[in-house]
Amino acid sequence: MTAALAETGDRRTAPPAGTPVTPQAPRRRRRTRAFDEVPRWQIYLPLGLYLLFTLVPFYWMLLFALRPAGSTSLVPWPVTFEHFEKVWNERSFGVFFQNSMLVGLATLVTTTVIALSGGYALARFDFRVKNAFMLALLCSQFIPGALMLVPLFEIFRNLRMINSLESVIIAETVFQLPLSIILISGFIKNVPVSLEEAAWVDGCSRLRAFRAVVLPLLRPGLIAVGSFAFVHSWNHFLFALMFLSEQDKQTIPVGLNTLIGADSVDLGALAAGGVIAAVPVVIVFAFIQKWLITGFSAGAVKG
Missing domain, CATH: 1.20.5 (Single alpha-helices involved in coiled-coils or other helix-helix interfaces)
Incomplete structure (x- = not known):
């Protein structure tokens, strides 16, 4: 009797012959039709x-x-183009542009290299203070840079690095590192350890396996981290204002501030300087947009 009931129940619930088993298809069609x-x-x-x-x-x-x-x-x-000629030649924007480019590229390289080594250590090694170190990196993001101006100024003054681009590069790198290390660590965790282990079995050292297997897969993440380090250092005003005093060492944000006078503002020159400051950032994001989206997607979803 049980078998008969089961057989009857199966006949009652079974769909007619030839009907595709897609119970969610009508709902999807209704959603698509509603969107259309x-x-x-x-x-x-x-x-x-x-x-x-x-x-x-x-x-x-x-x-x-x-x-x-x-x-x-x-x-x-x-x-x-008279305003561009004025700010480029008379207001030394050519020198400001060169200084900003030097600071941006140096910050990009140093931040990426240090964050790559630190992120690999956090992703692949276990040590006692790992969680506390990660918490410290996260908490450091809540500290505004203005609170660190006086200590940094004293440190650079004792090191005789005031009025040098190296001081701005070091300060920018230090403030970019916590978030960059966290992002790179997330990217490396998405790379399976089995790929490195296979390279070790083939005779590769850890460093060679990292360069041959892991590093090529981190290209989107490295581009994302490096681009944000460059853009932040390019636009940052506070460190360059505090640590650079001579005009031939100043960057574009400080140079834009010099165009604002006490009694009047040359709007044409200020707008031309703003266009000069915005063009490199627009070009960077136009060329790396695909890599940037891929890098954020890789960091957001753990494989």
Whole structure:
């Protein structure tokens, strides 16, 4: 009797012959149909307003940088580059640009190399104070850089490094390292240890296995960490203002501040300087956008 009931129950619940077993397909079709029925303007209108809100300040900056001095036109015509020539030649923006590029590239290299070694140690080795060290790295992100200006200034003064680009590079690297080490550690954890173990079996040392197996897989993460280190050091104003006093050692953020006078502001020159400061950052993100998204995706999902 039990077998008969089971057989009857099976006949009652079994789908007709030829029916595909996709119970969630109708629900998915309803969701897709509901999304298709949303008017397009409800999607594009908020996106357009957000895009307008984002691009208007950039257009305003380009307008002041490209239109002649004294013009009130809302269209930069006729186009002039007199403001760029003025800030580049008369206001020493060529020197500021070179100093900022040197600080940014040096910070990128030092931060990436040190974070790579520290992140590998946290990802592959176990030691007693590992959790406490990770907690200290996280807590250091809550300390604003302004609180460390006086101690850093005293340290660099005793080391006779005031008014040198090396002091800014060291300060920028120190403040970029905690987050960079945490990110690199997450990227390395996504690389299976079995890949390194296979290289060890083939006769590779730990360093050679790391360079041949792990390092190529970390390219998106390294690009993400390095790009943020470069952009942060390029835009940072406080350290360069405090540690650099001579004009030929200053960076672009400090140079922009010198364009603001006590009684008047040359808006054309200030806008041209802002465009010069923004162009490298835009170029960096335009070229590394694909790697940046891939790196964040690899760091967010643990394999």
